[in-house]
Every structure is written in C-alpha cells, then in structure tokens.
Amino acid sequence: MGSTLRGVPGQTSVVAGQGFDSLLEHLSPKRREIMRPVLEQPREYVLLTLRGLSRRLRLDPSSMVRIVRGMGFESYAAFRQYLHELSIVAATPLEVMQADSGDSNLPTHLRASLGQDLKNLQLLRQSTDLPRIVRLAGRLYRARRILILGGDMATSLVHFLEWNLTILGLPVSSAVSPGSVVHRVRTLGRSDVVVAITFRRGLRQTVEGLQAARARGAYCVGISDTYLSPLHRFAHECFHASIQSPSFPGSYVAPMALLNLIIVATANYRRSRTLALLKAADGEQRRGFRWFSDHR
Numbered sequence: 001m002g003s004t005l006r007g008v009p010g011q012t013s014v015v016a017g018q019g020f021d022s023l024l025e026h027l028s029p030k031r032r033e034i035m036r037p038v039l040e041q042p043r044e045y046v047l048l049t050l051r052g053l054s055r056r057l058r059l060d061p062s063s064m065v066r067i068v069r070g071m072g073f074e075s076y077a078a079f080r081q082y083l084h085e086l087s088i089v090a091a092t093p094l095e096v097m098q099a100d101s102g103d104s105n106l107p108t109h110l111r112a113s114l115g116q117d118l119k120n121l122q123l124l125r126q127s128t129d130l131p132r133i134v135r136l137a138g139r140l141y142r143a144r145r146i147l148i149l150g151g152d153m154a155t156s157l158v159h160f161l162e163w164n165l166t167i168l169g170l171p172v173s174s175a176v177s178p179g180s181v182v183h184r185v186r187t188l189g190r191s192d193v194v195v196a197i198t199f200r201r202g203l204r205q206t207v208e209g210l211q212a213a214r215a216r217g218a219y220c221v222g223i224s225d226t227y228l229s230p231l232h233r234f235a236h237e238c239f240h241a242s243i244q245s246p247s248f249p250g251s252y253v254a255p256m257a258l259l260n261l262i263i264v265a266t267a268n269y270r271r272s273r274t275l276a277l278l279k280a281a282d283g284e285q286r287r288g289f290r291w292f293s294d295h296r
Contacts, residue, residue: 023039023071023072024036024039024071026070026071026072027067027070027071031067031070034057034059034067035057035067035071038053038057038083039086042083042084042086042087042090043087043090043091043095045083046080046083046084046086046087050064050065050076064076082228085226085227085228086228088200088226088244089200089201089225089226089228089229090200090201091200093248093249094248096245096246096247096248096250097247097248109246109247112246113245113246113247113251116244116245116246116251117245117251117253117254119242119244120241120242120243120244120251120253120254121253121254121257123242123254124241124242124254124257124258127240128258128261130261132237132239133239133261133262133265134265134269136221136237136262136265137262137265137266137269138269139193139219140165140170140193140266141170141266141269141270143170143171143191143192143193143219144171144189144191144192145171145172145173145188145191145192145193146165146170146171146172146173146192146193146194146195147172147173147174147175147184147185147188147192147193147194147195147213147218148161148162148172148173148174148175148194148195148196148197149174149175149176149181149185149194149195149196149197149198149205149206149209149210149213150174150176150196150197150198150203150206151176151177151178151181151198151203151205151206152203153249153250153252154197154198154199154203154206155176156252157197157223157252157255157256157259158174158176158197159174159176160256160259161195161197161259161262161263162174164263165263165266167277167278167281168263168266168267168274168277169273169277170266175209177205178205181205181206181208181209182209182212185209185212185213185216186212186216188213188216188217188218189216189217189218190217190218192213192218192219193218193219193220193221194209194210194213194218194219194220194221195221195222195223196209196210196213196220196221196222196223196231196235197223197224197255198223198224198229198231199224199225199226199229199243199250199255200225200226200229200243200250201230202224202229202230202231206231207230207231207234210222210231210234210235211233211234213234214234214235214236219236220234220235220236221235221236221237221238221239222234222235222237222238222239223238223239223240223241223255223258223259224238224239224240225240225241225242225243225244225250225255226240227240239258241254241255241257241258242254243255
C-alpha cells in the first residue's frame with residue numbers, strides 16, 4: 001500500500017506527492033505551458049485517448065509520448081491514470097455532486113453509496129500490506145509519545161484512534177486545530193511517532209504539521225486516499241484508504257476499517273498486556289457510573 005499506482009506498477013516512486021511544478025520542471029518552457037492546463041483542469045482531459053489529447057493540444061502523438069515520458073511516466077496509460085487520480089483529488093464537493101446522474105430516485109442514490117463503500121473496502125483488502133501494519137504497531141509501543149494530526153471531517157477519525165490507543169495505555173495525544181498542531185509539534189523529537197490523517201488535496205494544518213514533525217526528527221506516518229497526497233513528501237510511510245463516494249463529503253468507511261486494522265494489530269502485539277489493562281478496567285465497564293442501568 002502506498003508503493004504502486006493502481007494498474008501501473010512503479011509509478012508512485014516517480015510522482016508520489018509531487019506538485020505540478022515538480023512534474024513540469026524537466027520540460028522545456030514551451031511544453032510546460034502546453035501541459036499546465038491539463039494538470040490544472042484534469043477532469044477536462046482525463047477521458048481523452050493519446051490521439052484525442054494530441055489533437056486537443058495540437059501536437060502529434062509521438063511528441064505527446066515524449067512529453068509524458070519527460071514528466072517521469074513510463075507510458076501514456078500511466079499518465080492517464082495519474083490524471084484520473086488527480087481529477088478525484090482536486091474535485092470539490094460541488095463537482096462531486098454535479099458528476100452524479102441527478103436521478104431523483106433516492107433508493108438509487110442509496111444503493112450507489114453502499115456499492116461504492118463495498119468497492120472501497122474491497123480495494124483496501126486487496127492492497128493492504130498486513131506486515132507493515134504489524135511493524136507500525138511495534139513502533140507505536142516503542143514511541144516516547146504518539147501525536148495524531150487531523151482536522152475538519154477527519155477529526156472524528158483522529159479521536160477514534162486516540163481513544164483506542166489511550167485504552168491500550170499508550171502515550172497518545174491529538175491536535176485538530178492550527179494552534180494545537182503548532183504547539184504540540186514544537187516539542188517532538190526522534191523518539192516520537194506522528195500519524196497525520198487527511199484526504200484529497202490535504203488540509204494545510206495537517207500537512208504542515210507533519211512537515212514540521214519530520215524536520216524535528218519524529219517518525220511520520222500518513223493516512224490518505226491517494227499517492228498524490230502531499231503527505232507523501234514528508235511521511236516515512238503512507239497508508240491509503242479510498243474515500244470515493246457519490247456524495248459530496250466522501251465516505252470514511254474504508255479509512256475507519258484501516259484504523260481498525262491498526263488498533264487490532266496494536267492490541268494483539270502485546271496481547272497479555274492488553275488483557276491486563278482490560279481486566280483492570282472490567283469493573284468500571286460492568287458497573288461504572290457512565291453506563292445506563294435500570295437498577296439504580
């Protein structure tokens with residue numbers, strides 16, 4: 001996970017997390033200006049064949065292939081797959097809703113949503129490198145501190161992961177606002193682990209927080225939905241879970257499943273320790289004041 005562009009092996013090492021300028025820098029000034037609109041508005045070009053894009057840009061196909069290879073892609077198919085990913089990453093909530101068929105039959109929308117969630121989970125199952133998650137669990141136990149970064153809609157994922165790692169007795173905290181990110185990252189060091197969660201283009205506070213953590217020597221882990229995420233520039237490793245959905249907010253079903261894998265791995269990495277912690281908390285779980293009871 002995070003090492004291969006779907007259907008195009010080997011491309012991630014070339015373009016992972018890179019911005020437009022990085023892809024264009026090896027082209028001549030004239031070719032940069034030709035290709036810049038394609039990268040800035042990928043939805044307008046993503047469905048075009050090699051000949052179709054060549055005609056659109058007033059180039060011959062052989063020149064188009066040379067430009068694509070100059071940007072670091074092995075083939076036009078790899079470049080087209082990149083445009084597909086880019087069109088998803090760059091899509092605004094409005095564009096996501098407008099891309100829908102507009103069918104007024106609400107059950108049709110609901111079935112489409114469930115179907116896409118199942119596809120996202122299947123993709124996660126196929127692409128997940130389980131030994132990497134096990135190694136991450138071991139790293140979490142060795143960390144002096146664990147900091148989870150996120151914000152906006154990803155705040156719910158941050159709190160979910162933080163809560164469960166707290167139950168496991170790990171030294172975890174979170175930062176979900178710009179100010180808290182700045183102050184918590186400032187004290188990090190080489191013995192710490194940072195997990196940053198953000199999707200699509202990436203929330204600024206989360207990406208810049210991970211960048212600052214990397215500069216301070218912390219081990220950095222990114223959780224995103226694409227190899228195009230800017231988290232790739234600063235993370236030591238990234239895990240991917242698709243949020244693709246027919247609705248404007250995106251779906252966090254697959255990211256939640258990924259967090260569940262991390263929690264299961266961490267809980268069982270030192271299983272006897274986990275059981276001891278849960279045993280100590282068992283009385284409160286059965287009879288604590290937090291729980292509703294008809295017998296009070």
